[in-house]
Amino acid sequence: MEAVRLGIIGLGNMGKGHIGYLNRGEVSNVLLTAVSDYDPAGLEWAKQHVGEQVALFADPYELMASGLVDGVLIATPHYSHPELAIAAFERGLHVLCEKPAGVYTKQVREMNDAAARSNTKFSMMYNQRTNPLYQKLKDLNDSGELGEIRRTNWIITNWYRSQSYYDSGTWRATWAGEGGGVLLNQDPHQLDLWQWTINMMPKRVRAFCYFGKHRNIEVEDDVTAFVEYENGATGVFVTTTGEAPGTNRLEISGDRGKVVIEDGQLTFWRLRTPEREFNAAFTGGFGQPECWKCEIPIHGENPDHKGITQNWVNSILYDEPLIAPGEDGIKGLMLSNAMLLSTWLDDWVDLPIDEELYYSYLQKQIAASRKTNGKGVL
Template identity: 50%
Template sequence: MSKLKMGIIGFGNMGTTHANNLTKGRVKDMELGAICDIDPARLEAAKELYPDVPRFDNAEELYKNGGCDVVIVAIPHYDHPKYVEMAFSYGLNVITEKPAGVYTKQVIEMNEAAKKSGKLFGIMYNQRTTDTYKKIKKMVEDGTLGHIKRIQWTITDWYRPQAYHDSASWRSSWAKEGGGTLINQNPHQLDLWQWMFGMPDRISSHVSYGKYYNIEVEDDVTAYMEYDNGTTGVYITSTGEAPGTNRLEIACDMGKIVVENDKMIFWRNTVSEREFNKTNTKIFGLPECWKCEIPTKPASRTPHALIMQNFAESLLNGTPLIAPGYEGINGLTISNAIHLSSWTGETVDVKNFPHERFYELLKEKIANSNADKKVVKKQVADTSGSY
């Protein structure tokens, strides 16, 4: 059987990564079919790298005449839903880069278009392929951990200096990027949170805007999450700390899990804390606890290729998707809720998230954005909305 042809919309940082994976044979059932970018310099670069691959300066032309089975949308965040919906209208299967969009209202519309099309829809949540997170998800689902009491994820190793924020006009603005560290660096982790632990029911937050940098969007975030079953969570992230930390801690009836420095430690109680508490009579009693290092496979060096291969297998053989595109709204809802709580001072009801209200408040931020006045000190070849 001939390979599926993949069209790439946006030949920036991520677009070139995807093209490289395809042309290096890392996706056995797909090949590079076409490239689109609105920047002539990027199309010239594509021509030099892949002279035999058709090139387009207009996405609709690629959708019509590129001869592709699948497209991946790797352009700035606001445009993801528009170009995904357009691809579905031309009968194409679609993978979108993260995030699914900037605000939930547009992603709801995108998901509806995907369902109406009947085509396969995926999202580039490549960190779902990481063995550590897969094992945590399984342990939560099969009851190995018992009830989850508290989750804390501190991920502040996203350091980005002022030069980064000044490197392109679309960066770090409400009008062109739609936010700061939540929408740029953190979509993978917010997705992993809900993928492993489920969606929180309520969120409140404290967020700083331009605390460390001359930017209008968030660069320091602390969010408090509540679940109806009693689980609580704290999510901390920043682009202003160096060297920063990446530590995930899960407190549960059966002990705790700590993920840090490429190790996963399960401090495992020999009996559930709740069961221990029912029978213990010692005033300082503690359940016996074993320190267990859980072996995990190193993360793949080409996780994006794994998502594309899985997508191909789903098209060809019906294999379940690792990252269905419809699920992109979940992590984005968490992100939007964190913003909304910080703007209003309210605890946000996630299950009944006010999509229209959030969008109206975001439009106010966009109207007052300084993006068009931004001076780009150094042009960097990256319009893909990547890290």
């Protein structure tokens, strides 16, 4: 195979965005050969923006069965991601899936199982994993520079969304239409990076989600969560779409110092002596380890979506290791599911969560959703 023949499923904002950089030739060794969208308007747009050699399908399953593609990029509404991915795997097609992996971990686990049974390459569109800031943080942790992690803290409140944004579509911010709010729509990248950069998932979560606190919506728009890790470390995750101006600050504290990422800068307060070692030897009254403030240089640009797409293509053609293996998609989703379940139960939730219990609570929300008017479940 000299080039990957690609089909894009879903021509909303993200699908159109992917077509944009492909049309500009910003990903090598890939040919856009087919697109699909249930909405006639999406296909009409495609007629104007893709070449005549690109086949148009209203039905994504017809696209997958056409023999025109080697892999698909799924950019459809959240609930459909696992169903479409599983269908692709069963047809021997490679899959690149937009975030989130799905709405609930039960369906995403089924997707991961299908991927494992297939001889295909499966990646998530976690384009922030290509950001040099977060790659450097991961490097500092992987190399031992931070020492044992003590505390994590992410304040990510710069997701401001107005009521008019939510009113722009009847499916927006509904349990039936989207399956969640700020955690599922805006935060998947941060929830992924929160665990990816330190190679740790919490062992349990206690969260407080507020539903329609700032806007007239069904789903969560304000969240504060506290987590505990197996090694005794703790963490806090704070997010909302109702604050202006917002903050985006990630702080990781370890035995050898503290890292802060904010305003596009990475600062490392490095302890000359690890805290535990200093504490064991220090005999004075007041004192603390010598600390150096280090502005860590960040090299390179973030290739973003096209970087993940190129990596996936290279993995198909040359077996290049995936930056964002598709199976990782369940991790960030597990965190958001746990936060919602903790709120609904008003209690701690252990990880991995009880997937059947979460699914049952989600169905109750869907049944009461204005999107379905209480009729049917997804």
